Amino acid sequence: MDSPYLLDFRWMNGEPFIHLGGCSNHRSSPDVVELFEHVAVVAPGSYGLLHVRDDEEPGHENDVRVLKLVRGTVTQHTEVLLSPYIPTVEDPFTG
Numbered sequence: 001m002d003s004p005y006l007l008d009f010r011w012m013n014g015e016p017f018i019h020l021g022g023c024s025n026h027r028s029s030p031d032v033v034e035l036f037e038h039v040a041v042v043a044p045g046s047y048g049l050l051h052v053r054d055d056e057e058p059g060h061e062n063d064v065r066v067l068k069l070v071r072g073t074v075t076q077h078t079e080v081l082l083s084p085y086i087p088t089v090e091d092p093f094t095g
Helices: 030-040
Strands: 005-012 014-020 047-052 065-070 073-078
Touching: 014 030, 014 047, 030 047, 030 073
Parallel strands: none
Antiparallel strands: 005 014, 047 065, 065 073
């Protein structure tokens, strides 16, 4: 994965860990959500959270979504601590 993303894969305490991060202003490939779902398939004992803000996702333009990976299953939820994104995280555009 290239900029604007961070992908770190390393062994810690005898177990493999993937750290993802980034901030893209448009949907693009590679898709971090697809990678997260792929991890669920190939490593079903994995667990973790992925926070995503996609203002192009119909019905969730002002939400921060959290994808939960547990026991090989990925589910999507609205992150109530960061949603609605505007005005929780950013002020409304007034220009």
